[in-house]
Amino acid sequence: MTHLAASWPFWAVLSAVFAAATAILAKLGVSLVPADVATLIRTAIITLIVAVLVAVTGQAKSIPEITPRAWFFLGLSAVATGASWLCYFRALKLGPAAQVAPIDKLSVVFVAVLAVAFLGERLSAMEWTGIGFIAFGAALVAFAG
Known part of the structure; x- marks a missing residue:
């Protein structure tokens, strides 16, 4: 487990699992209250x-060391x-979770573009192809039905 806990893919997969749970649980909750109230409660x-x-975990002691830039x-x-979050909960209030979530996950595409533009990251042709598939897949799930 120690090896897994130090692995970014492990945490990324957990993030995806919890994001999926978030969409379903939020859809159930937001149907009962206004979207902004739901966001406030969640926050x-x-x-x-x-x-x-x-x-x-004792991490609070590092707070005074945070730089102004950070x-x-x-x-x-x-x-x-x-x-x-405000936009996501509003979208969930108005639309089906199975269509809202894929559009929300277009953030993956935006992150790739912004990481290249502003962080100097480089993506291979294969990685750009994958980003294209994500965009195409999100559009198919969200709008083809």
């Missing part, structure tokens, strides 16, 4: 869970996350 619970995790980018990331 409050996540904040509590992560605060406990940071405290229990605060800036983490702050922008928080704004983007909040906007994403």
